[in-house]
Amino acid sequence: MRNTQASLATEFRCQSPAAAPKFRCRQVGQIVVNCLIYNILLILRGRLSGAEKDFLPGGREIADGTIDGPGSYRPAAGVTTYRRARNIVGCHMPSAEKIVELPLLAEAVPEADAAVVARFEIHYSRFLDPKGNALRPLPDFAADPAELVALYRGMVLARAFDAKAVALQRTGRLGTFPSALGQEAVAVGLAAAMRKEDVFLPSFREHGAQLWRGVSLVELFLFWGGDERGSDFAVPREDFPICVPVGTHAPHAVGVALAFKLRREKRVAVCAFGDGATSKGDVAEALNIAGVWRLPLVFVINNNHWAISLPLAQQTAAETLAQKAVAAGIEGEQVDGNDVVAVREAVGRAVVKAQAGGGPTLIEALTYRLSDHTTADDARRYRSDADVSPHWAEDPITRLRNYLVGRGIWAKTDEEALLSEVAAAVDKAVETYLAIPPQSAETIFDFTYDTVPKDLAEQRRAALAGERE
Numbered sequence: 168m169r170n171t172q173a174s175l176a177t178e179f180r181c182q183s184p185a186a187a188p189k190f191r192c193r194q195v196g197q198i199v200v201n202c203l204i205y206n207i208l209l210i211l212r213g214r215l216s217g218a219e220k221d222f223l224p225g226g227r228e229i230a231d232g233t234i235d236g237p238g239s240y241r242p243a244a245g246v247t248t249y250r251r252a253r254n255i256v257g258c259h260m261p262s263a264e265k266i267v268e269l270p271l272l273a274e275a276v277p278e279a280d281a282a283v284v285a286r287f288e289i290h291y292s293r294f295l296d297p298k299g300n301a302l303r304p305l306p307d308f309a310a311d312p313a314e315l316v317a318l319y320r321g322m323v324l325a326r327a328f329d330a331k332a333v334a335l336q337r338t339g340r341l342g343t344f345p346s347a348l349g350q351e352a353v354a355v356g357l358a359a360a361m362r363k364e365d366v367f368l369p370s371f372r373e374h375g376a377q378l379w380r381g382v383s384l385v386e387l388f389l390f391w392g393g394d395e396r397g398s399d400f401a402v403p404r405e406d407f408p409i410c411v412p413v414g415t416h417a418p419h420a421v422g423v424a425l426a427f428k429l430r431r432e433k434r435v436a437v438c439a440f441g442d443g444a445t446s447k448g449d450v451a452e453a454l455n456i457a458g459v460w461r462l463p464l465v466f467v468i469n470n471n472h473w474a475i476s477l478p479l480a481q482q483t484a485a486e487t488l489a490q491k492a493v494a495a496g497i498e499g500e501q502v503d504g505n506d507v508v509a510v511r512e513a514v515g516r517a518v519v520k521a522q523a524g525g526g527p528t529l530i531e532a533l534t535y536r537l538s539d540h541t542t543a544d545d546a547r548r549y550r551s552d553a554d555v556s557p558h559w560a561e562d563p564i565t566r567l568r569n570y571l572v573g574r575g576i577w578a579k580t581d582e583e584a585l586l587s588e589v590a591a592a593v594d595k596a597v598e599t600y601l602a603i604p605p606q607s608a609e610t611i612f613d614f615t616y617d618t619v620p621k622d623l624a625e626q627r628r629a630a631l632a633g634e635r636e
């Protein structure tokens with residue numbers, strides 16, 4: 168509805184309810200002066216103009232709402248309206264008769280004839296139930312037991328790294344760390360679905376994916392130990408570093424995918440972020456333009472149902488996060504994020520589609536954060552153990568192990584061998600990490616700026632001087 172039409176209605180919408188008392192208390196004299204100016208303007212211009220809106224200081228043209236007919240403006244829900252000044256000082260204002268009646272939208276399209284112009288469905292997929300039973304035939308890749316064992320090993324390694332990182336932080340040898348306990352299937356499943364030449368843009372809870380793709384345990388410890396060299400990993404050279412700012416890497420993923428498209432490279436960008444990130448403008452914008460440009464891009468929502476202390480129900484009123492794809496004109500689907508087979512399959516399909524020119528996909532992986540948000544958090548302050556404990560039954564590692572054991576692919580001896588192999592690898596990496604001399608303080612400036620700004624150059628000098636003391 169156009170503002171000029173709405174401004175003819177006999178009620179005004181003020182900027183906020185707080186504006187009302189101010190408006191009512193306005194001195195009559197001042198209002199009379201305003202009326203005079205208004206009348207002069209009417210005479211000069213011979214018609215109603217935007218001056219009307221200036222009549223009520225603090226008032227605004229109506230931008231939305233419904234005109235039901237002369238004299239009745241129905242505001243949009245939640246908008247407070249106030250009677251116009253005529254009712255208070257009898258100033259000349261357009262009468263109701265002068266109001267042009269506009270056809271209501273509802274009249275223009277009678278409800279009975281309203282056509283459905285679009286319908287959408289969000290699909291959910293899962294192969295293994297929480298006990299590890301196959302609910303349907305597994306995807307082709309699972310025909311090779313080695314593939315499933317690799318997924319299992321990837322998740323076990325991620326969990327071992329995770330546990331050690333928490334222990335190191337607790338003993339003052341690592342910085343704040345975000346555990347991914349219980350979320351290993353999302354990271355490992357998505358990484359296993361990618362090809363070497365694709366580019367991964369992680370958030371901060373996907374170390375399982377980074378390890379799968381070749382980032383070393385030492386590099387990850389360095390990063391979480393506050394050492395910038397942890398972002399300078401040797402392999403995979405073109406993957407992006409961990410992104411702690413929530414969702415800000417989603418537009419970067421658009422840039423990566425656009426580059427692939429422009430260069431006609433058959434590569435795909437995969438970008439992971441949390442449920443909380445889906446409320447960010449960065450993510451909405453990235454989804455939108457990825458759809459417009461039909462980019463080779465796969466978005467994976469690591470939906471652990473919490474954004475620090477904010478539960479999913481308070482994050483969004485949407486039934487699913489996958490449906491955010493609908494508004495962007497791209498495909499969206501849900502997957503059981505504790506079923507690594509399902510994650511691997513869904514992301515794999517999306518990668519193949521993107522590579523073939525089929526455009527982006529949004530995959531919402533449903534999982535649960537079993538740990539605190541980070542080592543700086545105490546989740547018991549906002550959720551009880553009783554809230555968390557049922558989710559242990561969904562543990563992705565136990566689920567796949569049960570399946571492997573049930574199929575005779577995995578035995579107790581395999582498990583013992585894997586656990587000691589992984590523990591040895593993690594211990595060795597810790598030893599290496601702790602033996603690396605910390606970086607000097609100036610690196611914080613040097614890794615952030617190509618040319619350090621003047622004021623920071625001073626801070627840099629001070630930091631260096633402090634270090635020498």
Ligand SMILES: Cc1ncc(C[n+]2csc(CCOP(=O)(O)OP(=O)(O)O)c2C)c(N)n1
Binds near residue numbers: 443445475
């Ligand atoms: C831009 C930005 N705002 C706020 C924060 C503080 N912060 C860190 S994690 C987080 C919640 C993120 O929730 P979600 O996206 O669900 O990811 P999760 O931590 O659950 O993996 C917030 C608000 C931040 N890191 N970056």
Ligand SMILES: [Mg+2]
Binds near residue numbers: 441442469474
């Ligand atoms: Mg979350």
